[in-house]
Amino acid sequence: MKTNDIILQTVAKLASLVILLFSIYIFFGGHYSPGGGFVGGLLASGAIVLLLLAYDLKTVAAILPIDYKLLIAAGLLIAVLTGAGALLFDAPFMTHTFSYFDVPLLGHTALHTAVLFDLGVYLVVVGVTMTIIQTIGESE
Amino acid sequence: MNNIVFLPVLLPLLTGIVLLFFSKSIKFQRVFSVLSVLAGILLAVMLVGKVHGQGILTLQVGSWEAPFGIVIVADMLASLLVLTTNLIGFAIIVYSFYSIGKERERFYYYAIFQFLLVGVNGAFLTGDIFNLFVFFEVMLMASYVLLALGGTKPQLRESLKYILVNVISSALFVITVAYLYSVVGTLNMADISRKIAKIDQPGIVTVIAVSFLIVFGLKGAIFPLFFWLPGSYYAPPIPIIALFGALLTKVGIYSILRTYTLLFYHDQGYTHQLLGILALLTIIVGVIGAVGYWDMKKIIIYNIVIAIGVIIFGISLMNQQSLSGSIFYIIHDMIIKAALFLLIGIIIKITGTNNLREISGLIKAYPYVGWTFFIAAISLVGIPPFSGFAGKLLILQGAVKAGSYIGMAVILLSSLMVLYSLMKIFINGFWGIPRAYPDADRVPVKMLLLPAVLLVGVSIVYGFGTEAMYPFISQATEPLIDPGIYINAVLKE
Numbered sequence: 001m002k003t004n005d006i007i008l009q010t011v012a013k014l015a016s017l018v019i020l021l022f023s024i025y026i027f028f029g030g031h032y033s034p035g036g037g038f039v040g041g042l043l044a045s046g047a048i049v050l051l052l053l054a055y056d057l058k059t060v061a062a063i064l065p066i067d068y069k070l071l072i073a074a075g076l077l078i079a080v081l082t083g084a085g086a087l088l089f090d091a092p093f094m095t096h097t098f099s100y101f102d103v104p105l106l107g108h109t110a111l112h113t114a115v116l117f118d119l120g121v122y123l124v125v126v127g128v129t130m131t132i133i134q135t136i137g138e139s140e
Numbered sequence: 141m142n143n144i145v146f147l148p149v150l151l152p153l154l155t156g157i158v159l160l161f162f163s164k165s166i167k168f169q170r171v172f173s174v175l176s177v178l179a180g181i182l183l184a185v186m187l188v189g190k191v192h193g194q195g196i197l198t199l200q201v202g203s204w205e206a207p208f209g210i211v212i213v214a215d216m217l218a219s220l221l222v223l224t225t226n227l228i229g230f231a232i233i234v235y236s237f238y239s240i241g242k243e244r245e246r247f248y249y250y251a252i253f254q255f256l257l258v259g260v261n262g263a264f265l266t267g268d269i270f271n272l273f274v275f276f277e278v279m280l281m282a283s284y285v286l287l288a289l290g291g292t293k294p295q296l297r298e299s300l301k302y303i304l305v306n307v308i309s310s311a312l313f314v315i316t317v318a319y320l321y322s323v324v325g326t327l328n329m330a331d332i333s334r335k336i337a338k339i340d341q342p343g344i345v346t347v348i349a350v351s352f353l354i355v356f357g358l359k360g361a362i363f364p365l366f367f368w369l370p371g372s373y374y375a376p377p378i379p380i381i382a383l384f385g386a387l388l389t390k391v392g393i394y395s396i397l398r399t400y401t402l403l404f405y406h407d408q409g410y411t412h413q414l415l416g417i418l419a420l421l422t423i424i425v426g427v428i429g430a431v432g433y434w435d436m437k438k439i440i441i442y443n444i445v446i447a448i449g450v451i452i453f454g455i456s457l458m459n460q461q462s463l464s465g466s467i468f469y470i471i472h473d474m475i476i477k478a479a480l481f482l483l484i485g486i487i488i489k490i491t492g493t494n495n496l497r498e499i500s501g502l503i504k505a506y507p508y509v510g511w512t513f514f515i516a517a518i519s520l521v522g523i524p525p526f527s528g529f530a531g532k533l534l535i536l537q538g539a540v541k542a543g544s545y546i547g548m549a550v551i552l553l554s555s556l557m558v559l560y561s562l563m564k565i566f567i568n569g570f571w572g573i574p575r576a577y578p579d580a581d582r583v584p585v586k587m588l589l590l591p592a593v594l595l596v597g598v599s600i601v602y603g604f605g606t607e608a609m610y611p612f613i614s615q616a617t618e619p620l621i622d623p624g625i626y627i628n629a630v631l632k633e
Contacts, residue, residue, distance in 0.1 A: 073160035080153055093146045093212075094202040 360392020462538025
């Protein structure tokens, strides 16, 4: 008999969205409160894992057509280039800078290059976690 | 601003990342990784030149002042080792083209290779003890992958052991750093040294020094802690063994050299005597292994152990001659071990066996391989005009100065045994009646020989150019004798 996962699937749809939003919140809050790229990335992959549990590998791959190995590479590239960007301004590697901008909706906000580094961390964490889970899930 | 100090780490890192994007195209991977390593050699040469002109260069990563941020320090020792690493990396990449096989190349071989170079270069250049740990891990993670890549049965078995040993030693490393941090309250090596000098190395610091010896001894394979090495280095394909044999254990030795000359030099009676005894036992164990086996790979692997003992013995004596000797020897040994592995790799490819009893008479068909191997062998032993001589001579002078005649005798006898073990390969493999080997025609001997000849050539130049090299080596020795030079360069006082 075919089992029916309708409750799990419905809840997973809603919950994964909430988890993703929370992961973004945690990611941007990292500078002033506990959180940052690592936890945010883990939360985001947690949301995808929830979808994997509710559906299956093929469906999730169709929803999110991402090559997670490339995501790792992209994250690393962003992080390293953020660090290496300092070289262009004749500053030591990994020197960060920040400034205040008037962003629409958010108002007077500090934008820091460390966020870019953290974005790299975020992508790498999501990529690594999902690569591990996907390869273990796919292997017979 | 000395960003050039960090470029030897940044370059392979960026290369590795770019290679991750292009894992499908083997051609691109080959070309790009070779170009990158060539640029790495160029950079390292520039770094050596710059350090030679201006003294120790430091880079305060992220513009944070010295004891508070991470410092990258390029003294002459680190720069020379980075140059050697890049040279060896170049030779092994070229060798890999013709021997590693498409299957491995397709699964991120070159990218992981670059990450290993990141780890090794970073470990040589860092001035922060926890950063050293991180670079150790970068290097080890890459080496786990390289060891297991391909997934043959012996590789999987040995990688299990190798990972187990290294995970334990890494945990010990963290615990030891935690102890040290709770005693001195800082992680910057120059600052640690200053703080230890202030409290004059009490008992707990000696305990920490011995813990570091256990950690780095596990990584660098000194006497009671070398047990994992013969098995683990036996399993992977030749280019990977060459890479491991030339670089990985030497990073452990470099760390012992750095910590025992920069941090724990106040109470030498205990720590350095222990180091000396362990070094001599390492030599003896290595000699027993090298003489005992009839398997070419095993013989060279045990020769790694012998060389580790010789270098560590030089470090334990802590005088000008012995330290210069150790530096001379470590660079020579990295180059020549890589060359020897590449050469026996060719022999194994031709004959299809590791066993010396099953091969003979190769000199007829492969004279260049034979004579290159011969030169590499006598260089390793230390026959005068070649590269192994100056290092050993200086270590022996240091031993005489320190009155350690037992050590002197052990090193001299070990040289004889090294000669015996390598001549065993030469005489049994190359002399005698030629035999027919079924797969011999399919081996691209010329292409495989090229990188090995390059390395042997470098070692010959290094040996004959001892006089020209000496100013560099003595500049590398200065901060080891007088840690004040290093501390002042880092903390800018």
